[in-house]
Amino acid sequence: MSAIETPTGDELLKILTALGNPHRMRIVAALTQGRNYVSRLAREIGMSRPLLHMHLQRLEAAGLVVGSLELSDSGKAMKFFEVAPFACALTPQAVAEAAGTLTDQDQDENQHGKARTQ
Amino acid sequence: MSAIETPTGDELLKILTALGNPHRMRIVAALTQGRNYVSRLAREIGMSRPLLHMHLQRLEAAGLVVGSLELSDSGKAMKFFEVAPFACALTPQAVAEAAGTLTDQDQDENQHGKARTQ
DNA sequence: CTTGGGTGTAAGAAGAATCTGACATGTGAC
């Protein structure tokens, strides 16, 4: 799991745009110290909850964090998030390799199939 | 040179936002195959020259490419670009470590000194 | 002097990302 992965162009692009944001970097940093649920995390890092929700969605879409909706002892629904054990190397060769598999201008929700534009 | 570096938060952020763009990824990929000058590169990858100029500026500001203004045999000024041998690992720990050294809201050009806003 | 190829840059439009505020929902405790 801690091996250096070589994601596709679109995956790497999603990872980079997800991490290329100071708030999201700090979110990942906070989750590295342990899992947490949304409202508490929002309080701790001083961010509005809807905003944190959006950032977590972006991080989860990139596969950098994983969230699971659990029920606390009292029955309250709480969404816990934790970091995914991602690891990818950022080198010119890795970027060049990934750039070759870029689908250019459609980042749709077709990561299960392979519906090319052409 | 090919060791895994651990940049500061602001540096990593600049690297990630620089690479988190399909055009810039393709520019890095094109420059991996050899140095090139701006107008020719713009022709090859099918991009307007001012736009490529902006992207190259962004990549150079992040330290991912280096440009040098040279004079051709005929005396024409040509700006050559080549990739810098960057290498950094993208792991939760690296992100957490970098997030600790983020200056939050000022991304000014004060990477030489330490001129804080306040 | 005009043409062709190189450089850089600035203004403004278009589009995407970010952020706030308000709303709707559910559950347990008082």
Added chain:
DNA sequence: GTCACATGTCAGATTCTTCTTACACCCAAG
């Protein structure tokens, strides 16, 4: 019922990024 605390989502404003177009300059060749 009302409060506190959790969830999610939406509309709109704002800000940032991206991109085009147009301009400026320099040098060599015809």
